[in-house]
Amino acid sequence: MWMGIDLGTQSVRAVIASDSGKILGSGSAPLTGVRDGVRHEQLPDHWWTAVCAAARQALRDCPAPRALAVCSTSGTVLLTDRTGRPLTPALMYDDGRAGAEAVRARTPPAWALPKVMWLLAEYGGRDDGARVTHQADFVVARLAGHPLATDSSHALKTGYALEREDWPHGRLAGLGLPEGLFPPVVRPGRRIGTVGAAAAAETGIAVGTPVIAGMTDGCAAQIASGALTIGSWNAVLGTTLVLKGVTREPVTDPTGALYNHRAPDGNWLPGGASGAGGGALTAAFPGADPARLDEAAAAGGPGDVVAYPLAAHGERFPFLAPGAHGFLLGEPASDAEHWAALLTGVGLVERLCLDYLDLLGAPVRGPLTFTGGAVRSDHWNRLRTDILGRTVRIPHHTEPALGMAVLAAYGAGAAGTVHEAAGRMVRLRRTLHPDPARTARQLGPYLRLVDELERRGWLPAALAAHARTRTEHP
Known part of the structure; x- marks a missing residue:
């Protein structure tokens, strides 16, 4: 049995999965925060309360897991003291108050590094450990029961240099x-500690259970999709669209719209997030x-309206345009036609993302998986x-918590590679x-959208x- 915990924006989710990928137990607990304009904060102690509730639900009728791993939102950060006690609230990934610091750091505002700079300026802490x-x-x-090493995936947006596998202390200074x-950094999938007695009493997870980075x-959703071979891609579609793939070397993007994570096996996970x-x-x-609008849109067939469905x-991807906004080319004659145009527009943007990856030299012809809501x-x-x-593949279970259960199995030595673990569990x-x-x-609507965006x-x-060239020579 393997446990995966996913710390989201609105909830914590925990699952217990078997070696064959069967979900044997699951639990969730809500999260709330403070939103006020560009401000978005949560209290870290609330995360822990939610983890305890979700873990106990998941373990209600399940054997104890042999190991666990945790994923969370990318770019969410706080300052703690050396014992792990919070010194600040947590700035969520979409908190927008560190704009000036992002300019200084030359990173997107959503990254954690400018948020760290903002937190130090606002709350202090340089001399307090x-x-x-x-x-x-x-x-x-x-x-x-005490701070552990962080993983290089979460550390990426805090400025960690993945190719050197070190903090660039000169630049940071x-x-x-x-x-x-x-903090010290390890690759994902490494054993970094074990569950202590106090946490066991609160969560129901057994004392000594290995904690895997x-x-x-x-990245957790990508593991859950099983898209882990070179050239494979996972399209996560929910509120926004995220594309992540697997390459042997990092994919260089001079615009910064695409960035690269490092996989546990040393391969690279390039990806980008569209609005x-x-x-x-x-x-x-x-x-x-x-469901009703889907049925009406399907019955109506293709329309003449082209949509750029920006949320x-x-x-942010496949191009950087801070002033971009959604639009319609044409006037929908009905709700069904409007709905159909928006559905189609997302697919057209998805195609443009893959064309951009191809332009950057990324291998894009491998297996493609759809996940997300x-x-x-x-x-x-x-x-x-x-x-x-x-051709597209759709897995049974695609939640990030399952991806962490897969990573826990790999980190505990149940498989030689993450790909092997996913092969059994996805x-x-x-x-x-x-x-x-x-x-x-669909080529005509695609070219209309490309022309209008240009x-x-x-x-x-x-x-x-x-x-345009790829429509003639795909």
């Missing part, structure tokens, strides 16, 4: 960040019944498959194949040209 602590770090410290602020939630996604549907149709202002829609799955013109639900005729019908000055000319 403060320590940078990511969301997952705080929880594993409570599990063990130039930003006013002393060397003692940063985890990864960020996006397009299901959030645009929720904004346009609050409180609607997606919020600004685009959107896979509940069979209509949307088939529509995206046809737009992309490639179950495939279905495989979809594109209809060539429907794929051909005309507005958001889409770089080189990517626009490459996207």
